[in-house]
Amino acid sequence: MAAWLVRRLAASIAIVWAVVTLTFLIVHLAHGSPCGQPDGLPVSPAICADLTRRFGLDKPISTQYYKYLGALLHGDLGWSIALQRPVAAALAEALPNTFALALTALILDFALGVALGVYQAARERRFGDIALGNVALFVNSMPTFWLVLCPQVHAFSCVADFAWHLTLPALTLGLVGAAGTARYQRAAMLEVVRQDFVRTARAKGLRERRVLLRHALRNALLPLITLFGLTFPFLLTGAVLVETVFAWPGMGRLAVTAILQRDYPIVTAAALVASVMVVLGNLLADALYGVADPRIRVRAT
Amino acid sequence: MTEPLLRVRDLKTYFVTEHGSGTARAVDGVSFDLHAGETLGLVGESGCGKTVTSLSVLRLIPEPPGHIRPGSFIEFAGRNLLTLAPRELRAIRGNQIAMIFQEPMTSLNPVFTVGYQIAEAAIVHQRLSRRAARTRAIEMLKLVGIPDPAQGVDHYPHQMSGGMRQRVMIAMALVCHPKVLIADEPTTALDVTIQAQILELLERLQAELGMAIMLITHDLGVVAGSADRVVVMYAGQVVEQAPTPELFARPLHPYTEGLLASVPRLDAPPARARGRLHGIPGQVPAASDWPGGCRFHPRCPYAWDRCRDEEPPLLDAGAGEPGTHTVRCWLLTEPQRRTARAPLP
Amino acid sequence: MTSSAAALVDVQGLVKHFPGERGAFGLGRPRAVVRAVDDVSFAIASGQTLGLVGESGCGKSTVGRTILRLIEPDAGRVAIDGVNVLTLGGRELRALRRRMQIVFQDPYGSLNPRLTVRQTLAEPLAIHHLAAGADAGRRIAALLEEVGLDPGFAKSYAHELSGGQRQRVGIARALSVEPQFLVLDEPVSALDVSVQAQVLNLLADLQQRRRLTYLFIAHDLAVVKHVADHVAVMYLGKIVERAPGPQLYAAPRHPYTTSLLSAVPVPDPKAQRPRIVLTGDVPSPAQPPPGCPFHPRCPHPKKDARCRTEPPALREVAPGQLAACHYAEEPL
Amino acid sequence: ARKGGCTGDYCGTLVIAGAGEPDILVPPVTSLSPSRDVIEQLFLKLADLGLSGNTIGDEDFQPLLAERWEWDTPTTLVFHLDPRARWQDGRAVTAADVAFTYDIYTDSLVNSPVRPTLRQIAAVTTRDSLTVVFRFRQRYPEMFYDAVYHMRIMPSHLLREVPRSQWRTAVFGRAPVGDGPYRFVAWRSGESLELAADSTFFLGRPHLRRLVWRFTPDQQVAVTQLIAGDADAVEVLITPDNRDRVRADTQLAIYPYKGVAYGYLWFNFAAPGDTTQPHPLFGDRELRRALVMTVDRGGLLRNVFGDMAKVPPGPMSQIFSIWDPETRELPHDSARAARTLTRLGWTDSDGDGIRDRDGHPLAFRLLVPTTSAPRRQYARLLQEQFRAMGVDVQLDEVDFSVFNERAHAGRFDAMLNTVNTDPTPSSGVPQSWTRAGFGGLNYGRYENPAFARLVDRAVTSVRGRDEAKRTWRAAIEVLNQDAPAIFLFATENAAAVHRRVADVRIRPDSWLALVRTWRIPADRLTDRDRVER
Amino acid sequence: MNVWNWLAVGGAAVLALVVVAEIRRRTGARASGRRFFRHPTAAPAVFVLAFFVTVALAAPLVTPYQPYFQIDIARLANHPPSTQNPLGTDPLSRDVWSRLVYGARISLGIGAIAMLVAVTTGVVVGGVAGYFRRWVDATLMRLVDVGLAMPRMFMLLMVVALWEHVPLAVLVLLIGLTGWFGTSRLVRAEVLSVREREFVAAARALGAEPGRVIFRHVLPNAAAPIIVSAALGIGNVMLLEAGLSFLGLGVPSPAPSWGNMIADGFPKMAVAPWCATFPGLAISLVVMALNAVGDALRDALDPRKETA
Numbered sequence A: 001m002a003a004w005l006v007r008r009l010a011a012s013i014a015i016v017w018a019v020v021t022l023t024f025l026i027v028h029l030a031h032g033s034p035c036g037q038p039d040g041l042p043v044s045p046a047i048c049a050d051l052t053r054r055f056g057l058d059k060p061i062s063t064q065y066y067k068y069l070g071a072l073l074h075g076d077l078g079w080s081i082a083l084q085r086p087v088a089a090a091l092a093e094a095l096p097n098t099f100a101l102a103l104t105a106l107i108l109d110f111a112l113g114v115a116l117g118v119y120q121a122a123r124e125r126r127f128g129d130i131a132l133g134n135v136a137l138f139v140n141s142m143p144t145f146w147l148v149l150c151p152q153v154h155a156f157s158c159v160a161d162f163a164w165h166l167t168l169p170a171l172t173l174g175l176v177g178a179a180g181t182a183r184y185q186r187a188a189m190l191e192v193v194r195q196d197f198v199r200t201a202r203a204k205g206l207r208e209r210r211v212l213l214r215h216a217l218r219n220a221l222l223p224l225i226t227l228f229g230l231t232f233p234f235l236l237t238g239a240v241l242v243e244t245v246f247a248w249p250g251m252g253r254l255a256v257t258a259i260l261q262r263d264y265p266i267v268t269a270a271a272l273v274a275s276v277m278v279v280l281g282n283l284l285a286d287a288l289y290g291v292a293d294p295r296i297r298v299r300a301t
Numbered sequence B: 001m002t003e004p005l006l007r008v009r010d011l012k013t014y015f016v017t018e019h020g021s022g023t024a025r026a027v028d029g030v031s032f033d034l035h036a037g038e039t040l041g042l043v044g045e046s047g048c049g050k051t052v053t054s055l056s057v058l059r060l061i062p063e064p065p066g067h068i069r070p071g072s073f074i075e076f077a078g079r080n081l082l083t084l085a086p087r088e089l090r091a092i093r094g095n096q097i098a099m100i101f102q103e104p105m106t107s108l109n110p111v112f113t114v115g116y117q118i119a120e121a122a123i124v125h126q127r128l129s130r131r132a133a134r135t136r137a138i139e140m141l142k143l144v145g146i147p148d149p150a151q152g153v154d155h156y157p158h159q160m161s162g163g164m165r166q167r168v169m170i171a172m173a174l175v176c177h178p179k180v181l182i183a184d185e186p187t188t189a190l191d192v193t194i195q196a197q198i199l200e201l202l203e204r205l206q207a208e209l210g211m212a213i214m215l216i217t218h219d220l221g222v223v224a225g226s227a228d229r230v231v232v233m234y235a236g237q238v239v240e241q242a243p244t245p246e247l248f249a250r251p252l253h254p255y256t257e258g259l260l261a262s263v264p265r266l267d268a269p270p271a272r273a274r275g276r277l278h279g280i281p282g283q284v285p286a287a288s289d290w291p292g293g294c295r296f297h298p299r300c301p302y303a304w305d306r307c308r309d310e311e312p313p314l315l316d317a318g319a320g321e322p323g324t325h326t327v328r329c330w331l332l333t334e335p336q337r338r339t340a341r342a343p344l345p
Numbered sequence C: 001m002t003s004s005a006a007a008l009v010d011v012q013g014l015v016k017h018f019p020g021e022r023g024a025f026g027l028g029r030p031r032a033v034v035r036a037v038d039d040v041s042f043a044i045a046s047g048q049t050l051g052l053v054g055e056s057g058c059g060k061s062t063v064g065r066t067i068l069r070l071i072e073p074d075a076g077r078v079a080i081d082g083v084n085v086l087t088l089g090g091r092e093l094r095a096l097r098r099r100m101q102i103v104f105q106d107p108y109g110s111l112n113p114r115l116t117v118r119q120t121l122a123e124p125l126a127i128h129h130l131a132a133g134a135d136a137g138r139r140i141a142a143l144l145e146e147v148g149l150d151p152g153f154a155k156s157y158a159h160e161l162s163g164g165q166r167q168r169v170g171i172a173r174a175l176s177v178e179p180q181f182l183v184l185d186e187p188v189s190a191l192d193v194s195v196q197a198q199v200l201n202l203l204a205d206l207q208q209r210r211r212l213t214y215l216f217i218a219h220d221l222a223v224v225k226h227v228a229d230h231v232a233v234m235y236l237g238k239i240v241e242r243a244p245g246p247q248l249y250a251a252p253r254h255p256y257t258t259s260l261l262s263a264v265p266v267p268d269p270k271a272q273r274p275r276i277v278l279t280g281d282v283p284s285p286a287q288p289p290p291g292c293p294f295h296p297r298c299p300h301p302k303k304d305a306r307c308r309t310e311p312p313a314l315r316e317v318a319p320g321q322l323a324a325c326h327y328a329e330e331p332l
Numbered sequence D: 001a002r003k004g005g006c007t008g009d010y011c012g013t014l015v016i017a018g019a020g021e022p023d024i025l026v027p028p029v030t031s032l033s034p035s036r037d038v039i040e041q042l043f044l045k046l047a048d049l050g051l052s053g054n055t056i057g058d059e060d061f062q063p064l065l066a067e068r069w070e071w072d073t074p075t076t077l078v079f080h081l082d083p084r085a086r087w088q089d090g091r092a093v094t095a096a097d098v099a100f101t102y103d104i105y106t107d108s109l110v111n112s113p114v115r116p117t118l119r120q121i122a123a124v125t126t127r128d129s130l131t132v133v134f135r136f137r138q139r140y141p142e143m144f145y146d147a148v149y150h151m152r153i154m155p156s157h158l159l160r161e162v163p164r165s166q167w168r169t170a171v172f173g174r175a176p177v178g179d180g181p182y183r184f185v186a187w188r189s190g191e192s193l194e195l196a197a198d199s200t201f202f203l204g205r206p207h208l209r210r211l212v213w214r215f216t217p218d219q220q221v222a223v224t225q226l227i228a229g230d231a232d233a234v235e236v237l238i239t240p241d242n243r244d245r246v247r248a249d250t251q252l253a254i255y256p257y258k259g260v261a262y263g264y265l266w267f268n269f270a271a272p273g274d275t276t277q278p279h280p281l282f283g284d285r286e287l288r289r290a291l292v293m294t295v296d297r298g299g300l301l302r303n304v305f306g307d308m309a310k311v312p313p314g315p316m317s318q319i320f321s322i323w324d325p326e327t328r329e330l331p332h333d334s335a336r337a338a339r340t341l342t343r344l345g346w347t348d349s350d351g352d353g354i355r356d357r358d359g360h361p362l363a364f365r366l367l368v369p370t371t372s373a374p375r376r377q378y379a380r381l382l383q384e385q386f387r388a389m390g391v392d393v394q395l396d397e398v399d400f401s402v403f404n405e406r407a408h409a410g411r412f413d414a415m416l417n418t419v420n421t422d423p424t425p426s427s428g429v430p431q432s433w434t435r436a437g438f439g440g441l442n443y444g445r446y447e448n449p450a451f452a453r454l455v456d457r458a459v460t461s462v463r464g465r466d467e468a469k470r471t472w473r474a475a476i477e478v479l480n481q482d483a484p485a486i487f488l489f490a491t492e493n494a495a496a497v498h499r500r501v502a503d504v505r506i507r508p509d510s511w512l513a514l515v516r517t518w519r520i521p522a523d524r525l526t527d528r529d530r531v532e533r
Numbered sequence E: 001m002n003v004w005n006w007l008a009v010g011g012a013a014v015l016a017l018v019v020v021a022e023i024r025r026r027t028g029a030r031a032s033g034r035r036f037f038r039h040p041t042a043a044p045a046v047f048v049l050a051f052f053v054t055v056a057l058a059a060p061l062v063t064p065y066q067p068y069f070q071i072d073i074a075r076l077a078n079h080p081p082s083t084q085n086p087l088g089t090d091p092l093s094r095d096v097w098s099r100l101v102y103g104a105r106i107s108l109g110i111g112a113i114a115m116l117v118a119v120t121t122g123v124v125v126g127g128v129a130g131y132f133r134r135w136v137d138a139t140l141m142r143l144v145d146v147g148l149a150m151p152r153m154f155m156l157l158m159v160v161a162l163w164e165h166v167p168l169a170v171l172v173l174l175i176g177l178t179g180w181f182g183t184s185r186l187v188r189a190e191v192l193s194v195r196e197r198e199f200v201a202a203a204r205a206l207g208a209e210p211g212r213v214i215f216r217h218v219l220p221n222a223a224a225p226i227i228v229s230a231a232l233g234i235g236n237v238m239l240l241e242a243g244l245s246f247l248g249l250g251v252p253s254p255a256p257s258w259g260n261m262i263a264d265g266f267p268k269m270a271v272a273p274w275c276a277t278f279p280g281l282a283i284s285l286v287v288m289a290l291n292a293v294g295d296a297l298r299d300a301l302d303p304r305k306e307t308a
């Protein structure tokens, strides 16, 4: 088990390293001057030279890369040019927001998705299934930012607090996610329901509810764990559009703004966070698999 | 004769296939009795409706696409299972009538311990506490001969071999001491040596617990060794039904005859050992289009016009009491046609 | 019948060990090596059938496939008509494949679902440049006829055929290159008895007509008895007994063979045979027991410490009959 | 929000929604208008412009930090600081702070954007702790304006240690300590910024207790938030659509005022990225004139702004006193433009709809900031109008910061620029349109000595407003004939503010300049106003 | 819009209907075809796709204007739908219907081409990894891990934003090249499982060389999930393009894509909802249709569904 964990961690670190390197390359191959200021004011040559030196842009790219990696190893993510503050501080501000959003959306996504999927599977090919299936398909087929238009148009009157501002983006993300999850869950349920052990459970004289929710669902949740592992990092970093539209100050928006503003240190840091999240998501999914699926649990120990 | 424990009359289970190829008449008018304490063998080739028959008894047919036709009748302990409310039906399932399936690999839920799965029926039907259920599960495992049951109870199915899993299935079925055990090809997926173990176990348990067993199989050898009576099915119907020794000594339906002749036999005299086998020509037709008349007539060496046109009823072969040996074949009315052709040595 | 000069197929010391796969993501711990085939030797004379029986997972299919080099063996020698199959290069091997073919157990899995029967049968003809165009059409029709199928089936896809029909197509495909030697890997296990009888008859006819040599793999001793001249019994990757058919069935020397035979159900309620019920399961070939691999389940009354420690060699215990048991002279 | 909380006259909370976020809250180094809005409440000037907007002389100016001033000589100006003025850390505001501030503003390392406007001030010295003396190089109409309008006094005791080259990244800039009516509370990046009233402010306690800026992706969303009740005020409505939306809401009031912005398509006279070479197309005056005549500026204006802007007769905003619709310009005359182009050799020889000459298509790229919806719309309209003339225009729509960086580096063919002007053209116009602005704000590197001379005269030596106006008009007409740009719009502003806010007064040059006098009567307080922090 | 345009639109609808009927007739003989149309929304979905493809191909016939033509910027901007402009005009007084139709060319084109790039790359990489296994597999799959560890949108944004003036062709290529990681995993898994099937062994036993084995036996049988993922992938690409456009980094003006139409219309939602609504609906409809077709294909290509 320990050896397995060590290997997994090593592989994960390798992936993160590769992503960071790739991002670093993309960013630095396209690098412009740091002397442009957000307000577009002329910067005196002295300051420009100072900035160039401070960011080490006069050195060859390999030197810059080693310096960056070195700093990274010491937990130093660099200094944001556009925000004029440490990258770590900007991330520290954005990450909790994103976590709040992602967690809410995730809960909504999976709670609703699983419930709908199970319901649909239980009523396969009947009205409820087909109607919900089409609604889910529709929601799933909408560009996320398009879904957003509805609340944008019909101005909601409300108190301006955190919880409320969380509601709309979380609802949007959660709903779109739930629509996908439901389709997934339905398919998984139908796959499981056809299996022999479900028949065994019925033959024991169990209630249909117990058959579905205990015997079938436990198995149908397994493939969903993979989905969870994929969704989790996506919500953290991929919710770019929703965060942008709702002006939600999270990672996604931070990353997009940084990209648009050519704020390289933030871009690289965001890529780092993103890849860490993906890797974590995979690890989490694997761990969950172990918990949920005895076939894997036993093998791993 | 005593009252049968389970009486199946004119059971018809059809499947509506969705894409226009019609209705599959998987089970089409099956009748038989199962008496307390006996072992009834149900044999026939793949697709002849054995599984559907057994599932129909517990109303486990997936609906849709399947449905049991009105007019069918399955009586258990004086009650028609087909008209029972779901709640009452559940009280019988797993409690009075239990079932084990062909595939021990897939018939167990991979995410629960075998102990839990064994005990679940007892928890539901007898309201056992968790502790008591666990003790019961251990007892059952001991009963079916799992070494070290106290440990085995916490194992997951994938940690067990095929033979052990089938034992677990049996333990699971027997946990409430049912009156009837339906075993749908319980040994088909297993090796011969393991098959022998399982058959032996079933025999022992029947002697100990005294339940009736409906043993479904396609292997005539298994039936010969284990069953008291045999029902032979073909194309959704019972074609012959007799006590085991009678059937093997005097197979009357040409299909039964053919089946027996198809089997390569270990006890064949060396002279016959490498000769040709006498298979049945042709193949089982699809359930959605059984031939008219006698369903076996296209493959039957004796068939004549009547077989094509008229569906034979189950006729009494007249051995012992009426109903002891019945056959669905016109040959019974015109026995001379059999000798006239004499297709078999 | 050790490597006799007349043998068409001669297998010597065949070994195949599967390395344990790693777990998830190629990162798990490698699992133990599976000794699927462990020093197997036999020979089959031209026109004869060797039956290879044993329980599931004992390595029968692996033997069949390594002979055809569908799996690369780890050691051993396989000669077809004196040519060592295992040392051939790609091109020569492909040429040799005209002489040896295989028919599989699974009638569903062994036909490409995307091809019609005609395409399936035309492929080998094309590969070996045997026929093309109308000529190929004629040969395909003849082949179908030979395996007892209406040539009208040429247009069908595999899923439109019944199990027996598929198996016939599989046989026709193997025959299309006119081989001398066929590996039949449980060709009838998946079929109903009535169909099984048809296919067995077909195989017997073909063998006679074309003077084919068979390696017939099966787990059903009754079937093997019916088709094989010689029988080899495998247990955990090793041959434990080998003898001419009648001799083996009449007087098995290895306790495993004896128990196996006694476990086969006989369709005769009057038959009163002593049934030996083995205890325990087949051990995994990844962790074979030391000594005689059969000893944990062995019902032999003389089983002793020697059986647990010293692996018995396969030796001639009666004329023409080999068995790997320390007490083969005192059968059950 | 619970009931209770703050009650009375000093409770209001004003949530201001708008696109854009401050960069840094250090007056000398920022010129972003969101920064300036916030800074205005934190840091005081010595004196400020009156509601009349008159920049000439000192009569119309209002005292702030300086309670009074006098002229010792025509070029010596003495300010007396208000002894009550305090920094928010408790220290008194002193003359030394003023001298320090001047030093910072004129330091080339700090490189303040307003440094050029201070070039007529020769020195700033202290006489005692509350008296400061400004000495000018010469006498000119707007000398008092220059002395007070551009500089906000900085706390020397907090900032003296900050190296001059690092003012742009000073930590102070994200947690400033000021002397104004409001003090800094919190700034959440990408989200909001909050100020709280300084109840001890020496010029009177502000009525509004809290000012909150909420940053929105664009103006459209800002208006949506306003209508949704998430915000109380929006600086400008910009388009008729927005105005109509606001008008439909009875909770909101619209306050029109003169716009300070004008927008134009700027031709780059130098090759993109290389200021030593002339631009391959726009070096040609005839070509530029043809392009100007191609564009139907009135049509474009109506499409984008409806009646909420005017076509400017040159580089000017409506707030300028020199605004004169009679100024001579090039007409919209596409036939003439087409003839000119053809005469110059630009014809569509390969039939692809785009004119070409010597195998080069008549094509250029137009730099547009994505953050400005009106400019993006203009860009697309222009693109089509030029296409119809056989000129291929590709858009470079980039983020605002990138826009600025490229503009400053001269990496563009043409750009759609908007300028927020001072109340007077005197410093802005020379900086954008004469050699003085090279390397500075004159991104297009236009220069014409005749124009420069006229401007100089208008700024330094005219007497009276009429003469100034005449001179300016002559200068602008010279510029217009050179066609260095296509002057597209000069905005007319309208702020929208919630009706519960009373006493809303807006000074056109800086809409929140008077916000400390705005108030929300006690009987109109909402939950948002009452909430305790 | 004139009479001829209306007639042409009607013609396109009829043609689409005919296409559906024809496909149905041709595939009806096969079980997979029947399974396909058994899916409740398969037929409408095919109709929607056929319709959009038809009008896109016949764009000049069904539209009254060029997509970038500004009819009258002062008076005909933001006009609601009318008989002249059936979907209204946008803020720049361009005909929304004309843009929608020409936009279909671009959006569907981007979807199809990018998907083609992605699927081709994915099939090649996945096939190679699955067939050769060992170190080739290990190396390629690590690469895929890295690719999957980077959110696609993020990667695209980075490249598109940092390198200015990305031409449409390159954009499409980029979208394609960032979209094959999942496919290659899928293909690899499928190849690994198919190559263990007995007919592959049979083909090898017959002396078939690796090329024949891969292309005739392995890949065709691994195709089902690939086709399904491609169908779903086109929709994803369209949504991705829309997202990029929304951030101002998609198809450059004045070329219309549904994505940039929404992006442009988005700020005008309150006053001219038709500008963003119709392209939004078009995307939803097409993506939905593609999803439905994907689902139906999944059923159709999975013979196990026959007994269901």
Ligand SMILES: Nc1ncnc2c1ncn2[C@@H]1O[C@H](COP(=O)(O)OP(=O)(O)OP(=O)(O)O)[C@@H](O)[C@H]1O
Pocket (backbone or CB within 6 Å): B015, B016, B017, B024, B025, B026, B027, B044, B045, B046, B047, B048, B049, B050, B051, B052, B053, B062, B065, B066, B218, B286, B287, E307, E308
């Ligand atoms: N769910 C179903 N949908 C449609 N047809 C079905 C279904 N289940 C069974 N059938 C049909 O019913 C017929 C009888 O099937 P059944 O499973 O009872 O056969 P069996 O005798 O048990 O065969 P086997 O030996 O293969 O288990 C088959 O021909 C099959 O086509």
Ligand SMILES: Nc1ncnc2c1ncn2[C@@H]1O[C@H](COP(=O)(O)OP(=O)(O)OP(=O)(O)O)[C@@H](O)[C@H]1O
Pocket (backbone or CB within 6 Å): C018, C019, C034, C035, C036, C054, C055, C056, C057, C058, C059, C060, C061, C062, C063, C219, C285
């Ligand atoms: N490709 C492989 N990789 C790893 N192990 C394998 C592989 N193929 C077979 N084995 C293992 O080798 C052993 C022998 O397998 P083989 O298929 O030869 O048995 P068999 O006797 O044919 O069994 P069956 O009767 O089930 O077909 C089994 O334990 C099996 O798990």
Ligand SMILES: [Mg+2]
Pocket (backbone or CB within 6 Å): B050, B051, B052, B184, B185
């Ligand atoms: Mg069955």
Ligand SMILES: [Mg+2]
Pocket (backbone or CB within 6 Å): C060, C061, C062, C185, C186
């Ligand atoms: Mg095998």
